[in-house]
Amino acid sequence: VEFDGPCMKTEVPGPRSKILAQQLESIQSVVQVNFFCDYEESKGNYLVDVDGNRMLDVYTQIASIPIGYNHPALTKVMTDPKNMGTFVNRPALGMMPPEQFSEKLVNGLMAVAPKGFSRVQTMACGSCSNENAYKAIFIWYRNKMRGTPEPTPEEVRTSVINQVPGCPDLTLLSFMGGFHGRTLGCLATTHTKAIQKLDVPSFDWPIASFPQLRYPLDQFERENAREEARCLEEAEDLIVKWNQKGRHVAGVVIEPIQAEGGDNHASFDFYTKLRGITKKHGCAFLVDEVQTGGGSTGKFWAHEHWGLDDPADIVSFSKKMLTGGYYQKDSFQPDKPFRIFNTWLGDHTKNLLLTEVIKVIKTENLLDQAKRSGKVMLEGLYDLQDKYPHLLSKARGIGTFCAIDVKDEDTRNLLLLKARNKGVVLGGCGTQSIRFRPALVFKEHHAHLFLDIFNDAITEL
């Protein structure tokens, strides 16, 4: 059984966390460290820190804990002696996969594959998932342009030295406010905070505006529709313009909800039309579900809410999926070996864990749970913004994937600390938003508890 609520013994970080931070500081930067955790003692929705503070976790390691801490189903996987060979011997999955590899993919990643996808490429984190999805897109696009997968001798020669035509001047279109990772390829499509990109060389690729919707949505229907039309027109214009100047847009990459960028939503109609534009212009459509995927929107994949028959060419994932990777349409499978490759191509340990996570999600109906808890959360957030209109605005979300804006960045940051000291772990996103990212085992009563404590924290501002 889970704990019956938060239990705070000290401020967070407490004295023990501070000592550990001092120790760590001698070998690593600790400017980002919030506090140290006792992962053995943590359970379900509750994260316990090294000072014995027990907090309701509505951030879950940056949205990466799918079914809560120390779920017995996962402990069972780790203690099963027949899995030991997988845990202590990490295979090069692309060359020498373990016997159960295929079976675990079938019962794991493929069991939750978005409609229309019969192929999955495993990777290890969100960044290599997107980096390799980008490569798959570029390869696909060039093969299409060339009309054959066979490169010219000139392409072969120049590719090794980073020059055209072997390394072509193709581009990806991304959106302002989008976040797709921090390695150099991903970072070229990430446009959130300056500090994440400053001083790092990048690619000159087209960037379109992402709709900035006004809230409450029902009061601004016409304005928001106009804003979305403007962004769609801009995206299409950019594709046409960049294609014309010979720097073809091979693909468009977008999140179903811009998460790091501030939980920015667009209507399903916007995504539907954007999908249409990519088809019209022969660009691949990559939906980055690294943060949105895994069930917290009440569907396994956030893009399933769009209700399209053919919503994407590639869907990338990581975080709550434990492994990284991407689903791809058959045509994105490179024609030759070693075009998409690396030593490990993921970590089979995570595939074993994921298979159990998916079983738990299904048997415990956790997608429905996310819908129900999300309803409580969002209604509670609406109430709070009505109650504190000078402080809170733009409550929004799908399932438990919710957010709210605070009047400014400093107040937001203060509110995060106040909530934490009262026993709720939260995370910020964008400039002044708070994102709510509970695990899928977050029930209605957790939502009520969270709302109560959050309300208390607000009153202290």
Added chain:
Amino acid sequence: VEFDGPCMKTEVPGPRSKILAQQLESIQSVVQVNFFCDYEESKGNYLVDVDGNRMLDVYTQIASIPIGYNHPALTKVMTDPKNMGTFVNRPALGMMPPEQFSEKLVNGLMAVAPKGFSRVQTMACGSCSNENAYKAIFIWYRNKMRGTPEPTPEEVRTSVINQVPGCPDLTLLSFMGGFHGRTLGCLATTHTKAIQKLDVPSFDWPIASFPQLRYPLDQFERENAREEARCLEEAEDLIVKWNQKGRHVAGVVIEPIQAEGGDNHASFDFYTKLRGITKKHGCAFLVDEVQTGGGSTGKFWAHEHWGLDDPADIVSFSKKMLTGGYYQKDSFQPDKPFRIFNTWLGDHTKNLLLTEVIKVIKTENLLDQAKRSGKVMLEGLYDLQDKYPHLLSKARGIGTFCAIDVKDEDTRNLLLLKARNKGVVLGGCGTQSIRFRPALVFKEHHAHLFLDIFNDAITEL
């Protein structure tokens, strides 16, 4: 106790591997798959496949198994109940590290830190290690150029949209034949095979020639010295030229032995002088030890053979280190939070395993073992190339990190298959080389056994 030798039941891949490959093919490309393994049955230096074939593994999952399969010390870590919390709950290590994080780093990565390094940044694989090392270099260089870590408003504004000056036109100098990973930043410094880079946009960055030494070394001393001088001059010229045109060379990245590129060696004198050039021109010197690090050269880090007091500014690692990451001089630690960051920043499970690996390396004196086994191997390879001069040449290596060239690519590939069917797993590198990458538990008698079987395979050509 380990097995007493290979034991072959079928050709490899055998019938069971073929069936599994067929199954996997419906969801994933299998063009790269060699065979399927039984990781539970594998032990020490022996890899067992799903058809019951037991092979001496001189490739070790692309050089990534440090102390052999199913080492009892590692099984013990995985079955220790007090580690369970780490295994089933993957922390966001940068924000909420576990209690033992610092301690495990001290007894793990820092216990084998190269001389002069007191700081380590964990990452998850070789690619994110290098990508982030590159970022650390660019940030360091820009701060130096600016004279302050504080960016201008113009830099802040432009960085978000991939434009100068916020995303500066800095470059990294890399070497022909070098391999540093396959994500877009790493790939821009990788210059091995066309197929790894073809169709993927890249950065226009300077690339210097890597010395192509003639063998046997003692017969070509003068020629090789001239070749190395030529390459050094070229590297320095490139730095000067690119600095002059305003596309400053922020850093130089190189492997102590070009591994994927064909086990290309240069003299310690070459590296010493290159290190001098980077200092003279204010470039960071990044030594990529992803494949060479971890002990197989007989020292924990291959660059330690150079005997320098200050051999590097950053040393990146992964593979046999189980986790990824890089050691850095203090000045490469970014001044602000979230400049070098991602969700997981590695995987603490791997830190726990690595701590035990390092203990085993120390208590079992495995670095000395690598020297002794390497001596047997290299002498055996010399004998073989004397015996088959029309087939083999350029036997070379340090410790067990050895290689030999075969007369052409097809013969090399055929030899790999012949050896495998006789019970030795080997890997190729470069166009016509075979690389030998045994684990650190590879003893003299394994080396003899390998040489015998390799000799048999050669006679079948």
